[in-house]
Amino acid sequence: MTETVPLRGRRRELSELDALINRARAGHSGAVVLSGEAGVGKSALLDHVATRATAHVRIERIAAFESEMELAYAGLQQLCGPLMGSAKHLPAPQREAIEASFGLREASAPSPFLVGLALLGLLTEAAGDRALLCVVDDAQWLDEASARAVAFAARRLDVEGIVIVLAMRTVGEVFAGLPQLAVQGLGHDDASELLRLAMPGGLDRRVRDQLIAEARGNPLALRELPRALSPAEIAGGFSLTSSMPLEHRIEQSLMVQLKPLPEPAHLLLLLAASDPTGDPELLWRASAVLGLGHEAFDAAKDSDALVVGTRVGFRHPLVRSAVYRAASPEDRRRVHGALADVTSMDHDPDRRAWHRASATLRPDEKVAAGLERSAVRARTRGGAAAAGAFLERAAELTPSPVDRGQRLIAAVEAKHDAGAPAAALHLLDTVRGLPLTALQEARVARLRARAGYALRRDSSGPQLLLAAAQGLEDLDPVLARDTYIEALAAAIYGGRLGDAEQVAAVSNAILEATAAEDSDSARDLILRGQALLAAKGQEAAIETLRRAQHAFLEQAPDALELHWMWFASRAAQDLWDARALRALADRQVELARADGVVTVLPIALSLLMLAQTVDGDLDAAETSCDEIDAIKDVTGHPLPQYGRLFLAAYRGKEQETERWSAQIRADAQARGEGYGLSAVNFAEAILYNGLGHFAKAVDRGSRELPYTHELSHAMRSLLELVEAAAHTGEQALAELAFEKLESVTRPVGTNWALAVLAMADAQVHEGDAAEALYRKAIERFERERIPIMVGRCCLLYGEELNRQGRHAQAREQLRRAHETLSGCGLNGFAQRAAQELRVSGETLRVRARGSAAQLTNQELNVARLAREGLTNRDIGARLFISSHTAEYHMRKVFTKLGIKRRTELRTALAELDLPAPGGGGV
Structure with a gap:
């Protein structure tokens, strides 16, 4: 509803919103979350901005409803309804995902991220050559699946000419990362003027001052609270006191105004408040079921509470909530029953089931079974959270304790899959005392272990998961194997920060459980292996x-x-x-x-x-x-940023590596995952060996010596320790590291393992023996196509030849090392090769950095994918942006790099990975 009085005290908010829309008209996108208490003026701001934005801007606006929070993708379907004509232009996976989420096609549960990308595509198509303003009021009531899709699209906006404005009371976790604009109460002068406009007949000064104080600048409170005052109160004959929260005070005031309405009109308002679809035809049919006639409609409309047009709505969202809260439970059940009767079983079975459940007081298997079917449909549309809500309510209405337990367990599984382990654990407590089968008891133990580990990630997790797996072994072997793998993964990643005996305990239990089988299943084999x-x-x-x-x-x-x-x-x-x-x-x-x-x-x-x-x-x-x-x-x-850590280390970027190391080390300590500590020590050993800081590399590599049995990064750190110790003259340490490395490479016997072993062995020898071992290592690394190790071996071999004074032969190895290492981007090691070449009597030219360093992070991301041969549409899918945005960034990349073809990207981007000027680059 358009605001009928000027907006006072909103210059800041309007300025920011107008700026967003003006940027959209220029082709740029943005999103903002308006937050503030009920009645503070968020909807009025949306009305005002939508009215001002009509020129050259397409507007799509919806309001979410609390009663729809349990219906997966209900909000998104409302938003996308007018846009689905453009779905044919979406890539097939996105089109299929969003159609499946709306139940328009039979398919497996769609990826929520494909749904979000489809929404972004639909909004981009809707914007076209114009700007698009997309408004979601009362967004706190969006169902979880819709909220995540909308937040996804809002975070990926760039240059599509789209503005997304979300209004909500408090900013939930899903929207926390978006730009925010808090809407505060009006200042005293603006509040006084608004109160004067609301009560033109005048108020007693004491009443006026108290109303202004109690309203705290809330515009709706300033307009509505005085309307509930009697003439005596307006004249100052009654002291206004209430400890009730302001939102409830406003709702109470609204209901006082509606109190004179006849009972049928109250029931009709409740009916409208209970139906989030706003379908006038549905309201007429439900009214007929309740015996409500035109008189009830006329009275409701004349009260200024109900607004009937192409959709049925209320003059303010608080009117809806006030009407619903004030109704008796009996009346609520009556109207939900009427809505269930007239809602189509074929076209809207889930909303029908939810209305029927809201109309039901006592356990009813037929109603519970309907909710269970809705949960299945929600699952197929990717709505795990909605499935959990349907199943929880189904359990409440289930007469049989046996069936109730089954539905509660299914609800817990759905809540856990929806990423709500705390809610899953809370619901598990309600299962106690119900008659459960042995399999159900085992599933409960598994769910408790999984949810507990997801919440705490402490050392008790592997043991609880192991116990759950053992409990399932004779009851559900497939589920048991999956739980065994979870237990083993938790124990392995805990490593040194977990219980030292847990890995062995979990592993031995798995070996005992799988001793008699010879399965060819990949899952069974990887578990036992x-x-x-x-x-x-x-x-x-x-x-x-x-x-x-x-x-x-x-x-x-x-x-x-x-x-x-x-x-x-x-x-x-x-x-x-x-x-x-x-x-x-x-x-x-x-x-x-x-x-x-x-x-x-x-x-x-x-x-x-x-x-x-x-x-x-x-x-x-x-x-x-x-x-x-x-x-x-x-x-x-x-997932911690191990990739960024190792890339920075290999590239010789000291500050970046140390920054990632500090972050990952702290995260590993907090999560109790020793794997992270091993990754940090290994990466830093690589970094410092590349930079020639061998004492630091010795320190980092030595930290992994006690944990060679963990394999993985601890095992691979031994090669770095051999190199660092050999360069610092710590021969005994180098030999100890070599012995441990030999114990984890020789039994395997692959070219990679034997090449690593030969490379390490060469460093604890010298002369002809060392030369032969280096050649052997290089030949094996070449056979396995591992160029970074070919380059590093050539570097070590060249250093050995330089020490022997054989500079001409050294240069041959060092040139190859420098060329290979530079080509791979191992700039620290390449710098070492360049320095060693200078020792041998040869100097390399320094290559300057160029314009590629000016690219933004997103431009770099797009350019790298384009370099690999991806189209703009493929790039958009990979980076979760629109193809339009990918195209825009590619134009910027071409301009900044001064190139005209994608084939030129590899050369143009290569300079980015050189050390900064002054950093000793080659």
Whole structure:
């Protein structure tokens, strides 16, 4: 409803909103969250801005409703209804996802991120050559799935000419990262004037001052509270006192004004307040069920409470909530029952089921079963939170204690899957005392362990998960295996910060549980193989792990196997198998992208980044990190930034590496995950060896000596320690590190392992023996296509030849080292090679940095993906931006780099990874 009086005291808010819209007219996008208490004027601001923005701006506006919070994608469907004609222009995965979320097609649960990207695409299409103002009032009532989709799109806006304005009372977690504009109460002078306009007949001065004080500048309170005063009170004959919160005071005042209405009009207002669709035809049909006639409609409209047009609404959202809160439970059940009767079972079965449940007081299996069917539909549309709400209410209405327990457990699972472990644990408490089967008891134990670990991530997690897995072993073997893997992963990542005996306890329990089976399932093989690796070492695990890797590559994985494929990639690292690492990382990323499983992508991309680093393609690894960051930005995925840490270390960026190290070390300590400490020590050892700070590298590498049995980064740190100790003259330490390295490489026997062993062995020898070992290491690294290690071996070999005074031969190795290391982007090590070349009598030219350094982070992200051959549409999908935004950034990249073709990007971007001027670059 358009504000009928001028907006007073809102110059700041209007200025910011007008600026957003003016920027949109110029092709730029933005979003803002208006927050403030009920009645403070958010809706009036939206009305005012929408009225002023009509020229050359398309406006799409909705209001969310509290009663729709449990219906997955209800808010989004309301918003996208007028836009779905453009859905045909969306990429197929996005179109299919948003259609599935609205129940318009039969499909598996859509990725929420594809839905969010589809929303961004629809908004971009709607903007076209004009600007688009998208307004969501009362956004605090959006269902969770819709809220996440809208927040996703709002965070990804760039240059589409779109403005998203969200009005809500308090800013929830989903919208916390968006720009915010707090709407405060009016100042005293503006409040006084508004009160005068609301009560033109005049007020007693004491009453006026008290009303202004109690309203705290709230415009709705200033307009509505005086209307509830009697003539005596207006004249100052009554002291206004109330400890009631202001929102309730306003609602009470509104109801006082509505009190004279006849009972049928009250019932009709309640009916309208209970129906969030605002469909006039639906309201007419429900009124007929209740026996309400035209007189009730006329009285409700004449009260200025109800607004009837193409949609039925209220003059203010608080009128709706006041009417609903003031109604008796019996009347609420009556109107919900009427709405259920007239809501289509075919077109809106979930809203019908929810109305029917709201109309039901006593347990009713038929109603509960309807809610359960709605939960299934919500699941297929990706609404885990909605499914949890449907199932929880279904359980409340279930007569049979046995069925009630089953539905409560399903509700807990849905809430946990929706990322609400605290709510899941709370609901689990209501299961106590119900008659449960042995399988249900075991599932409850699993849910309690999973939710508890998700909340606390403490050392009790692996043991509780193990106990849950053992309890499921004879009841649900598939669920048991999945829980065993969770327990083992928790124990391994806890490492030195967890219970020292937990990895062994979990591994031995898994080996005992799987001793009698010979399954070819990828999931079963990786479970047993990882347990063998943790409990008995590499040699015992090799055959099983290689079978698991083959199964993951050859079989079509189910959802659980796709989720756990990263464990096979980790095994490839621990077995020094570069080929398997590349193949598994590529496959998991490919499958996760194809299926839209964005929850799996960050860790899969992290392993792909490692494989790309092994391949010496740090540019591609950087692109993978960009994609991980894009996913983290929209999902809040907690995966630490290991990729950025190692890239900075390999590139010789000291300050950046140390910044990431401090962050990851603190996070690892807080989470109780020793894996993070190992990653930091390994990365810093690489950094300091590259920069020639060998004493620091000795310190970092030595920290991993006690943890070689953990394999992974601790094992790989040994090679760095050998190099650092050899350069600082600590021969005994170098030999100790070599012995430990030998124990975890020789049993494996791969080219990668034997090359690493030869490289380390060469550094504890000298003369002819060292030369032969370096040649052997280089030949094996070449055979495995690991150029970064070829370059590092050539560097060490050249240093050895320089020490022997054989400078001409040294230059041959050092030139190759410098060329290889520079080409891969290992700038610290390349700098060492350049310095060693100077020792041998040769000087290299310094390459200057150019205009690529002026690119913004987003321009860099887009440019790197374009360098890899992706189209603008592909880039948009990877970075969760619109293709329009990707195209815009590419134009900026071309201008800044002074290039005309994408084929020129690789050369133009190469300079970005050089050390800064003055940093000793080559």
